[in-house]
Amino acid sequence: MKILVVNAGSSSMKYQLFDMTTGDVLAKGICEKIGITPTSGTITHKRPNADKYFAETPVPDHDAAISLVLKTLSDPVLGVIKDASEIEAVGHRFVHGGKKIKESVLLDDDVLSYVESIVPLNPLHGPASLKGVAACKKAMPAVPQVGVFDSAFYAEMPEESYTYAIPYEWTEKYDIRRYGFHGTSHRYVSQEAAKLVGKPIEELKIITCHLGSGSSVSAIKNGKAVDTSMGFTPQGGLPMGTRCGPIDPSIVTFMIKQGYTADEVDNYLNKKSGVIGVSGVSSDAREVWAAVEQGNHRAELAMNLIIHYARQLIGSYIAEMNGVDVLVMTAGLGENDNLVRNGICTNMEYLGIKINEELNLNAPRGSLIDLTAEGSRVRVLVIPTDEELMIAKDTEALANKFYAAN
DSSP states (O other): OEEEEEEEOSSEEEEEEEETTTTEEEEEEEEESTTSSTTOOEEEEEOTTSOOEEEEOOOOSHHHHHHHHHHHHTOTTTOSSSSGGGEEEEEEEESOOTTTOOSOEEOOHHHHHHHHHTGGGOTTTHHHHHHHHHHHHHHSTTSOEEEEEGGGGGTTSOHHHHOOSSOHHHHHHHOOSOOOOOHHHHHHHHHHHHHHHTSOGGGOEEEEEEOSSSOEEEEEETTEEEEESOOSSTTOSSOOSSOOOSOOTHHHHHHHHTTOOHHHHHHHHHHSSHHHHHHSSOSOHHHHHHHHHTTOHHHHHHHHHHHHHHHHHHHHHHHHHTOOSEEEEEHHHHHHOHHHHHHHHTTOGGGTOOBOHHHHHHSOTTOOEEOBOTTOSSEEEEOOOOHHHHHHHHHHHHHHHHHHHO
16 A cells, blocks of 8 residues: 655645655655745655755645646656555654544544634644645645644543643633643654563563654553643643743743743743744754854753753653653654763663763764763663654554545
8 A cells, every 4th residue: 555644734734655665765855945936836755766846836735836846756767666556654743632532533524624623722733633634635635634633642641641630610611731742652662662672562661752842742551541741732842943941931921021922932942032032043953052062151051951951851751651661762863962860860770771981982873873981770771762663553454444444
């Protein structure tokens, strides 16, 4: 079965085409500058063992973007399929599934209506994802469309993990709760971790650290998420590239009283805080570490804040689960930044965590690595995430059910 995985943004559309018989990626790419102007648009298209293709071409909307993707995938020179009929299912990445969507689902009219109703909970990503689905349904009307939701992994956490201690009528009226995000990544690497340690995931306590420009930490017990650091929005948990992470909520009202509008405060906390806000250098950790080497104290503080809050979360989740068997690092920093990994895992022997520091400092970037040191009670693994493959697997399972019933 060939499956197209789509991740639609407001002005971009990422795609990967999988052959699920082998699990291989046949091609992947991105359309950008969608709808910026009537004539703007680009496509970058990659195939294994072939030169990257780039072209500028008008992409006025998401309908045009998916048409361009399908045309490129079936192009006699650039393509990997004869025509779009070879695509048997499409998987869509959604950030937010609200409190009702608890697993990946076929995107029928009822589901799409519900997802549209919760757009106020996710105004940044929700509308774009819906446009991507509409475009794919129009271009491939007979093909099942599947939604894979980042928040679904956390929909059945214990009530005490997702409830905020706010007036309960707010919780009920406005659906305010800890939703959690990056769930597709956390689910993927936790499953891979179980395979690597050779035990059923139902017998393991795992802490997964998705550390990148956006970061989150999750506690997974017996294969189920029991807690996670991101909350009502992807803002909470620990400092990120541009997001503040955990702060006293009264800072918001304090700054409004200083003359900032609510939208201005929101913009500062989402786009001008975190690593770039503290360091004053960049949101890119590589540039911040370079500033650290030049003696920049604020740059060092910014990176230490990430390490501090990650360690705090790991410790609290060990207490919450009464232990941990596996600690996983993934995503941009988790896979590539040995200084962040070392900072998080150093002086954690009391909790059973000890890494091979020499291996960590010399390990190849973006690779699967077992950092567990001799004598460590906890396995410490670096596992490259693959959210698109997870989406493709879920899509294949639901597409098989769809075709069996039809």
